[in-house]
Amino acid sequence: MANIAIPRKLPAYRVPGWRQVREQARRYPLVPLAIILLVLVIPAIFANVIAPHSPTVGSLSNRLQPPIGSGAEVIDGIVFSEGGTWAHPLGTDKQGRDILSRIIYGARVSLTVASISIIIAGIIGTTLGLIAGYFGGNIDHLIMRLVDIALSIPGILLALVLAVALGPSFQTVIIVIVVVFWSRYARLVRGETLAIKSQDFINRARVAGASNFRIITRHVFPNVVNTIIVLATLEVGQVILLEASLSFLGAGLPKPTPAWGLMVADGRELIVGSWWVAFFPGIAILLAVLSMNLMGDWLRDKLDPKLRNV
Amino acid sequence: MQRFIIIRVFHSVLALFAVSIIIFGLARISGDPVAMMLPIEATDADFARVRAAWGLDKPLHIQYATYVGNIFQGNFGESIKWKGQDALSLVLQRFPATLELSVFALVISAVIGLPIGVIVAVKKDTGVDLAGKIVALLGQSMPSFWLGLMLMWVFAVQFGLLPTSGRGTFKHLILPAVALGYFQVAAVMRLTRSSMLEVLDTEFVKLARIKGISENMVVWKHCLRNALIAPLTYFGLIMGGFLTGSVVTETVFGWPGIGLLAIDAVRARDFQVVQSVVILFAAIFILSNLVVDILYAYLDPRIRYTH
Amino acid sequence: MAMTQNEIVLEVNDLRTYIFNRTSTVKAVDGISFFLRKGETLGIVGESGCGKTMTALSLLRLVPKPAGRIVGGEIRLNGEDLLQKNEDEMRQVRGRQISMILQDPQTSLNPVFNIGNQLIEALGVARKDNRKGMVARAVDALRNVNVAAPERRLEDFPHQMSGGMKQRVVGAIAISCEPSVIIADEPTTALDVTIQLQYLRLLKDIQAKTGLGIIFITHDFGVVARMCDRVAVMYAGRIVEQGTCRNLFNSPSHPYTQALIASVPKLEERVDRLYSIEGQPPLLSNLPVGCRFEPRCPHAKERCLAEYPPSFTIESGHSADCWRLDAAW
Numbered sequence: 001m002a003n004i005a006i007p008r009k010l011p012a013y014r015v016p017g018w019r020q021v022r023e024q025a026r027r028y029p030l031v032p033l034a035i036i037l038l039v040l041v042i043p044a045i046f047a048n049v050i051a052p053h054s055p056t057v058g059s060l061s062n063r064l065q066p067p068i069g070s071g072a073e074v075i076d077g078i079v080f081s082e083g084g085t086w087a088h089p090l091g092t093d094k095q096g097r098d099i100l101s102r103i104i105y106g107a108r109v110s111l112t113v114a115s116i117s118i119i120i121a122g123i124i125g126t127t128l129g130l131i132a133g134y135f136g137g138n139i140d141h142l143i144m145r146l147v148d149i150a151l152s153i154p155g156i157l158l159a160l161v162l163a164v165a166l167g168p169s170f171q172t173v174i175i176v177i178v179v180v181f182w183s184r185y186a187r188l189v190r191g192e193t194l195a196i197k198s199q200d201f202i203n204r205a206r207v208a209g210a211s212n213f214r215i216i217t218r219h220v221f222p223n224v225v226n227t228i229i230v231l232a233t234l235e236v237g238q239v240i241l242l243e244a245s246l247s248f249l250g251a252g253l254p255k256p257t258p259a260w261g262l263m264v265a266d267g268r269e270l271i272v273g274s275w276w277v278a279f280f281p282g283i284a285i286l287l288a289v290l291s292m293n294l295m296g297d298w299l300r301d302k303l304d305p306k307l308r309n310v
Numbered sequence: 311m312q313r314f315i316i317i318r319v320f321h322s323v324l325a326l327f328a329v330s331i332i333i334f335g336l337a338r339i340s341g342d343p344v345a346m347m348l349p350i351e352a353t354d355a356d357f358a359r360v361r362a363a364w365g366l367d368k369p370l371h372i373q374y375a376t377y378v379g380n381i382f383q384g385n386f387g388e389s390i391k392w393k394g395q396d397a398l399s400l401v402l403q404r405f406p407a408t409l410e411l412s413v414f415a416l417v418i419s420a421v422i423g424l425p426i427g428v429i430v431a432v433k434k435d436t437g438v439d440l441a442g443k444i445v446a447l448l449g450q451s452m453p454s455f456w457l458g459l460m461l462m463w464v465f466a467v468q469f470g471l472l473p474t475s476g477r478g479t480f481k482h483l484i485l486p487a488v489a490l491g492y493f494q495v496a497a498v499m500r501l502t503r504s505s506m507l508e509v510l511d512t513e514f515v516k517l518a519r520i521k522g523i524s525e526n527m528v529v530w531k532h533c534l535r536n537a538l539i540a541p542l543t544y545f546g547l548i549m550g551g552f553l554t555g556s557v558v559t560e561t562v563f564g565w566p567g568i569g570l571l572a573i574d575a576v577r578a579r580d581f582q583v584v585q586s587v588v589i590l591f592a593a594i595f596i597l598s599n600l601v602v603d604i605l606y607a608y609l610d611p612r613i614r615y616t617h
Numbered sequence: 618m619a620m621t622q623n624e625i626v627l628e629v630n631d632l633r634t635y636i637f638n639r640t641s642t643v644k645a646v647d648g649i650s651f652f653l654r655k656g657e658t659l660g661i662v663g664e665s666g667c668g669k670t671m672t673a674l675s676l677l678r679l680v681p682k683p684a685g686r687i688v689g690g691e692i693r694l695n696g697e698d699l700l701q702k703n704e705d706e707m708r709q710v711r712g713r714q715i716s717m718i719l720q721d722p723q724t725s726l727n728p729v730f731n732i733g734n735q736l737i738e739a740l741g742v743a744r745k746d747n748r749k750g751m752v753a754r755a756v757d758a759l760r761n762v763n764v765a766a767p768e769r770r771l772e773d774f775p776h777q778m779s780g781g782m783k784q785r786v787v788g789a790i791a792i793s794c795e796p797s798v799i800i801a802d803e804p805t806t807a808l809d810v811t812i813q814l815q816y817l818r819l820l821k822d823i824q825a826k827t828g829l830g831i832i833f834i835t836h837d838f839g840v841v842a843r844m845c846d847r848v849a850v851m852y853a854g855r856i857v858e859q860g861t862c863r864n865l866f867n868s869p870s871h872p873y874t875q876a877l878i879a880s881v882p883k884l885e886e887r888v889d890r891l892y893s894i895e896g897q898p899p900l901l902s903n904l905p906v907g908c909r910f911e912p913r914c915p916h917a918k919e920r921c922l923a924e925y926p927p928s929f930t931i932e933s934g935h936s937a938d939c940w941r942l943d944a945a946w
Contacts, residue, residue, distance in 0.1 A: 148321060149328040154554040154595050157588045158332070160576050164584050165336040241453055245558055248455045251576055264456050268562065271463050272474075278463075282456030290451035435683065513724040519679050520719075521739040521790065522712035525704070535729050 029298040035291035039284060043107035051098075053088075055105035055258040058096030067091040067099075067276045091276040093266055099276065103284045105258040110288065113170070113253075114239045117177035118232050124178065125185025126228055130216050132186065133193025144190070147183040155180035155242060156249070163251035173252045177239055188231055192224045226303040234296035237289035244285050260285045315604055322600045329592040333585050334377055338370075349390045360387075381589065387582035391575060397582040401568055401590055407477055408567030411486055411559070412552040418491035419498050419548060424541060426495075427502025431510060431537075432529055442499060449496025454555060458489035458562035475564035486563040490555050494548050498541055505540040509533045542605060550595035626797045626830045627653040627676075627715075632690035634668075634675045641902035645671035647854035648690070653798060656828040658821075660845035660862075662835060662877065664898060668854040669834045670720075673800045676832075677717060678707050695797060712739055716791040717800040722784035726775035732759075732786055733771030739790045758793040759786070762819060781812040785819070792823060800832045817844055838881045842866065847934075850874045853898050853909040860935030870929075870937040872914050908940065916941055 043050060068089045090099040132143040159176040166172050196202065197220070205215050246252030247261030255262060260281040267278025344360050361367055364387075365376035380386075386397040430442035462485060466474040472481050509515060510533055518532045519525075557569035564570065568587055575583035634646035645668045653659050663669050674680050675687055678699060692699040694714055699707065719725045727735060736755040752771070759767035762785040775783060784804065791799055804816065821844070824831055833844050841848055842862060849859040850873065858871040869875045876894045896913040899905055908914070911921040920940050929942035940946055 145321075145324065149325045153325075153329060153332070154550060154591060156554040156557055157572075157591050160557070160572055160584050161333055161336055161588050163576050164579050164581050165339065237451060241451075244453050245455060248453075249558065249561060249573055249576070251573075261453070261455075264453070264459065268459060271459055272467050275463050275467075278456065278459045282453060282460070285453050285456065286448075286451055289453075290447065293447065293451055513719045513721055514727040516679065517719055517725045517787065517790065518727070518738075520677060520711055520717045522708045522710070523738060524708060532727055532730075536727065 029295055032291040032294035032298070035287055036295060039287045039291065040107050040111050043104040044111040045108075047105045047108045051101035051104040053098035053101040055097065055102045056256050058092060058098065060096050062088070062092050062096035063094055064270070064274045064277070065092040065096075066274070067280070090280045091274070093263070093277050094270060094274075099263070099280050102258040102263060103260070103281055106260045106263065106281065106284060107288070109253065109257060109259045110240050110243065110285075113173055113177070113243045114236050117174045117239055118181065118235060120174065121178045121181040122185055122228060122232055125182040126189050126221075126224070128182070129186040129189025130193055130220060130224075133190035134197060134212070134216055134220060136194075140190070143186065147186050150179065150183035151187075153179070156245060156251075159246050159251045160249075163246075168246075168251055168254045170253060170257075173243055173246055176246065177242060180242065181235060181239065184235070185228065185231060188227055189224050192227050193220055196220050196223050230296065230300045230303050233292065233299050237292035237296065240285065240289050240292070314607055318600055318603050322596045325596050326593060329589065329596075330378060330381065331374070333588060334374055337581065337585075349393075386586040386589070389575075389580055389583050391578035391580040391583070397586040400583055401571065401586045404566065404568045404571045407565060408553070408556050408560070408569060410483065411490060411556055411565060411567060412549065414483055414487040415491035415494070415552055415555075416545070416548060418487055419494035420545070422491075423495040423498030424502050424538075427499040427541070428506055428529060428534060428537075430499070431503045431506030434507060442503065446496040446500045449493050450500075452493070454489055454493050455558045455562050457492060458486070458559055461485050461489055462563070477566050486559050486565050489562065490552060490559040493555070494551065498544065498548070501541045501544055502537060505537040506533055509536045512536075539606060542602065545602065549598040550591075553591045553594055624655045625652050626655050626695055627832075628691075628693040629676070630691045630693075632672070632675060632692060633688045634671050634680055634685060635688050636671075636681075636685045638684060638902070643902045644854050644904060645685075645901055646675055647901075647904070649849075649851070649854075649856045650690075651849050651856060651859060653830045653832060655797070655830055656824060657847065658824065658831040658833055658845045660833045660835060660841040660848040661851055661856075662838060662841055662848060663851035664836060666901070667851045667898065668901070669836075669851055670802055672851070673717060673802050673832070673834055676798075676800060677711055677715060678702075679711075712796065713794050714796050715798045715800070716794070716796040717802065718784075718787055718791045718804045720803045722780055722787050722804075725787045726783055728775055730774075731771065732773050732775070732778075736771070736786070736790055736793060739793050754793070758789040761792065761823065762786070762789045764789070781816070784812075784816055788816070788819070792827075792829070795827060796829070798830045798832065800834065802834045803836070820844075838877055850877065853904065854901055855909065855938065857910065857939070858937035860931070864932070864935040868931070868935075870931050870935075870942060871910075871939045872916055872941075873910050874937070908938070918946075 047055075065085065065088050068085070088098050088100065090103065092098055093102070128143050128146075132140040155176060158179060159172070162172045162176055166175075202215060202219055205219050210218070243252055243259070244261030244264070247257075247259040248265045250265070252261060253259040263281035264278045264285075267274070267276075267281070270277045344357055344364075344366060348356055348360060364380065365373050368376070384398050386401075389395045389397050389400055392400055426442060430439045433439050462474050465472045465485060472485055473479075476482055510529075515528060515532055518528045523532075553568075556565075556567055557572055559565065560567045560569035561573050568590070572584055572587040574580075575587070629652070630650045631648050632646055632650070633644070633648055636643040636645055647668070649668075649672065651659065651661075661669050661672065671680065671685070674685075676692055676699075678687070680687060687700060690700070694710065699710060702710065726732070733752065733755055736758055737751045740751050740754050740758070755771060756767045759770055764770055764782065764785055770778075770786075775786075778786070788804075801820065804820075817840070820831065823829060831844075833841070835841060845862055847859065847861050848865050849856045850865070850871065851857070852873050858865065858869070858874045865874060866878065869878050873894075880894070894913055899909055899912065905911065905922075906925070907923050908917070908921040908925055911917045914921065918940070926938045926940045926943070928936045928938050930936045931942065
């Protein structure tokens with residue numbers, strides 16, 4: 001039978017309308033991406049260009065200026081506060097430092113802590129996960145027991161011990177985050193490795209005489225990269241939250257670093273009269289974490305839907 | 311079931327030992343552990359006394375044995391900040407306050423999170439569901455210390471409805487418990503929603519409907535018990551989360567519990583007290599995980615027989 | 618109407634069930650009509666995705682909400698239109714007057730409740746009986762489906778039972794309240810062949826005893842021949858041909874029916890390759906204006922492309938939707 005397929009009806013060509021454009025836009029996480037750039041990445045990179053004032057030096061004559069939009073406060077003819085000015089759009093703190101500038105520099109701090117700790121945790125966790133999954137046996141057992149233990153140690157408590165033993169510092173924060181987060185990579189990567197190990201191309205590589213090291217780095221690792229990227233993105237938000245909590249408690253970054261958590265802590269005792277000192281840094285944390293979470297969700301759906309339950 | 315419990319108990323004990331080793335190690339990494347155990351103005355006699363009590367002149371493994379032995383006898387050393395007081399009893403004094411806060415926060419997260427999770431699952435893809443999603447997302451992205459401060463600002467400072475800090479009446483409890491519970495409300499809700507959706511889609515739910523059972527029974531009897539398994543495993547983690555979260559919340563609201571004690575101790579570099587808190591919290595955390603695993607096996611008959 | 622064997626228990630007229638997605642409307646059931654007599658078995662045959670299961674769910678008014686909706690038609694069960702009932706009244710109908718056996722016995726039972734609990738629940742909906750009476754009735758229900766030692770089975774959990782046993786329990790739940798119609802949605806696909814046969818025989822036995830009307834949903838014409846009195850062939854949301862089993866096997870009139878029957882492997886004939894229908898059924902979200910089988914039909918003409926054919930009666934009780942049956946073809 002001559003089987004020349006001639007479509008009887010051609011689908012009508014339609015000019016893409018607004019709906020198509022919107023559909024396309026929906027395929028990319030535009031809003032979270034924009035927030036990430038606006039709140040985290042751009043301020044972090046260009047802090048010294050954008051920030052109107054120094055993050056650490058203020059003038060005491062400018063103490064506790066309210067943000068733009070709040071009116072002057074005059075009681076019995078005494079001017080308590082002159083209302084917000086554009087010189088300090090988000091107001092100033094107790095030492096007269098510009099809050100906006102501190103938030104901008106804070107993005108640099110948060111992003112630096114998050115990326116360094118996630119990279120270290122990722123490397124440690126991935127390596128151990130690959131080893132555990134690939135070799136199995138006793139070493140797998142040992143590593144997984146370590147993972148169980150790590151998962152049962154509450155991060156903030158560990159930070160408290162470290163803060164006392166080593167003193168609060170940038171390194172302390174990194175160590176705490178790495179100790180808390182490496183195990184998740186290890187567990188996930190091990191699971192993936194187990195699944196990949198049993199596939200044909202691994203056996204073929206082995207038959208072809210490839211060394212274990214080569215198989216792991218050239219065959220297994222490329223197949224778990226997506227998983228690692230998704231997990232890392234999902235965790236940026238959590239790392240930012242943990243760092244902020246630690247700093248808030250005084251067990252994280254030391255003063256006068258412009259860390260968001262520290263700024264909220266500064267605002268705690270001022271909450272009665274000067275709400276803005278605590279309010280704006282908190283909004284920065286919220287936006288950063290929210291957008292990273294949305295981004296992570298989106299990436300997960302795109303790259304690795306089986307991670308749904310992580 | 312028995313074998314399962316034994317294995318789980320063994321794992322828990324192992325985890326506790328790991329925590330003790332970490333703390334033991336940390337005290338030594340940072341230099342002379344005795345220096346951390348004593349105030350700056352301590353005399354040589356004090357040093358000698360502590361050194362002997364903890365076996366610090368002996369090799370490391372004996373030091374560790376002494377350390378574990380002391381801990382088992384409830385001897386966590388003496389506080390520096392609160393002079394001469396036993397670290398453990400300091401912690402235990404504060405325990406009721408923290409427990410009160412955690413339990414109330416847990417009740418909030420369960421009583422709000424579970425039903426809302428069920429409802430948003432049943433109303434999937436409607437406005438209710440969307441609202442739930444937004445609340446959950448905010449909950450997971452909001453720093454709890456900041457939420458606490460904002461709640462304090464609105465309800466205590468602006469409207470004067472509730473006290474800003476301290477402990478005493480039920481009114482004192484509300485703000486801290488909400489601040490502590492909110493993050494978990496969101497998490498419980500999300501978890502309940504996703505496991506409810508999974509269950510709502512199963513054949514046995516269809517069969518239950520075919521039987522002519524009312525939709526309420528389908529949702530609250532057939533689905534919930536199956537769907538509860540995931541959130542329940544989570545409640546153990548929540549309890550642990552509350553204990554650590556209480557450190558933050560208690561600091562915000564000046565709630566006189568263990569968390570606040572720990573922070574005061576950290577600021578005073580009072581290692582003995584911090585160590586007691588950490589070991590106690592870790593033990594509770596690990597224990598609640600254990601309880602959850604056993605509960606989980608009880609709830610899902612399939613697990614009982616496979617383990 | 619007299620209570621005879623010919624009494625019609627279920628009559629469906631022009632039933633339409635659509636699923637409204639964000640971007641499209643899936644016409645899963647698009648204007649189907651059929652009837653079922655007391656004690657009769659009607660087979661609904663078609664490929665997967667042709668709307669069979671959605672038809673079954675529509676009869677119980679259990680179309681997945683909120684996307685799915687019954688948009689038109691009537692479902693007359695024992696004379697009453699189910700589409701006019703509210704949800705509470707509908708619950709009284711489900712289980713009691715019309716019931717259903719689902720495809721997969723492995724997952725049809727709730728894993729956290731024991732068998733007795735699930736059976737009694739089904740009974741409890743129908744009659745307000747005391748607890749002891751219900752246990753006795755549950756035992757009876759299990760005995761009816763040939764479960765050995767039914768008293769001891771009540772305490773068992775689903776994971777402790779074999780697939781065939783679970784399927785019988787599901788059957789027991791479905792028939793426990795003596796409904797007048799039962800829908801069996803491919804009840805045997807998940808079972809192995811010998812258990813399938815046992816199960817089908819069991820259903821026939823129960824039918825002979827109780828005068829139950831069975832709607833048997835399947836994609837397997839072999840099973841239809843064994844089980845059914847009458848057959849409705851479904852294609853892309855419509856019934857394209859219906860008639861008695863003999864009508865369809867002896868003189869299939871719709872090209873789709875012909876193709877389906879040709880594709881049943883016959884033991885007595887040696888065939889080099891199984892017949893299969895070329896092409897794919899149309900998307901239910903994007904149906905052609907004309908005959909839905911037209912793109913795959915070897916006989917298609919202009920007219921088939923332009924207009925959906927009406928139902929032509931071939932003989933009493935046997936009809937098909939195909940332009941070839943028109944005098945003007």
